[in-house]
Amino acid sequence: xxxxxxxxxxxxxxxxxxxxxxxxxxxxxxxxxxxxxxxxxxxxxxxxxxxxxxxxxxxxxxxxxxxxxxxxxxxxxxxxxxxxxxxxxxxxxxxxxxxxxxxxxxxxxxxxxxxxxxxxxxxxxxxxxxxxxxxxxxxxxxxxxxxxxxxxxxxxxxxxxxxxxxxxxxxxxxxxxxxxxxxxxxxxxxxxxxxxxxxxxxxxxxxxxxxxxxxxxxxxxxxxxxxxxxxx
Numbered sequence: 001x002x003x004x005x006x007x008x009x010x011x012x013x014x015x016x017x018x019x020x021x022x023x024x025x026x027x028x029x030x031x032x033x034x035x036x037x038x039x040x041x042x043x044x045x046x047x048x049x050x051x052x053x054x055x056x057x058x059x060x061x062x063x064x065x066x067x068x069x070x071x072x073x074x075x076x077x078x079x080x081x082x083x084x085x086x087x088x089x090x091x092x093x094x095x096x097x098x099x100x101x102x103x104x105x106x107x108x109x110x111x112x113x114x115x116x117x118x119x120x121x122x123x124x125x126x127x128x129x130x131x132x133x134x135x136x137x138x139x140x141x142x143x144x145x146x147x148x149x150x151x152x153x154x155x156x157x158x159x160x161x162x163x164x165x166x167x168x169x170x171x172x173x174x175x176x177x178x179x180x181x182x183x184x185x186x187x188x189x190x191x192x193x194x195x196x197x198x199x200x201x202x203x204x205x206x207x208x209x210x211x212x213x214x215x216x217x218x219x220x221x222x223x224x225x226x227x228x229x230x231x232x
Contacts, residue, residue, distance in 0.1 A: 042066040046169035056181035069214040080150040085180040091134040104173040115141030183207035
């Protein structure tokens with residue numbers, strides 16, 4: 001089986017004893033899945049990015065800044081998730097988290113046993129305020145999940161490369177918004193009698209604001225709620 005260009009680069013990095021994020025990664029100018037490039041949406045490799053995950057649909061959306069707003073570059077199927085709808089509560093519950101998380105350079109791991117990975121930063125401040133526990137929740141390659149989002153190796157190569165270049169080009173961190181489902185009024189009404197309904201109403205504010213502006217909102221935490229406002 002012919003090795004991909006990305007795998008060959010990673011082998012060279014490991015054998016040469018290079019630093020954790022070699023400049024070689026910056027030389028990958030276009031995504032490795034060839035049918036579409038970032039230029040096709042009017043963006044450039046290294047532009048700021050934003051991600052959204054929808055647990056019910058099992059998809060990850062990758063958005064890239066193109067001009068004054070963000071455009072959806074691709075929607076990737078998530079190969080494996082775990083748990084059910086609702087946020088992660090404690091270590092060992094095998095739940096995928098829900099909420100707004102920030103990924104910076106320190107969260108990237110090119111040496112992951114799951115090919116490549118990025119730690120979403122769970123628990124965040126809101127999770128800690130709500131006494132939620134757990135650690136090492138990743139978006140990674142492979143097809144196994146115990147609370148993580150397994151994307152498969154080909155998809156994570158492209159996602160990781162675009163994320164790395166955005167962070168290397170000056171974006172200090174990017175948000176990953178993890179939703180139980182697409183948070184329109186109709187979908188939210190389906191779950192109006194669940195315990196998570198107030199929490200999901202709070203998350204809906206982020207979903208709605210981004211859909212209106214196509215720009216990630218600023219996120220802060222006040223007590224046990226997120227506070228979202230326009231970043232424009």
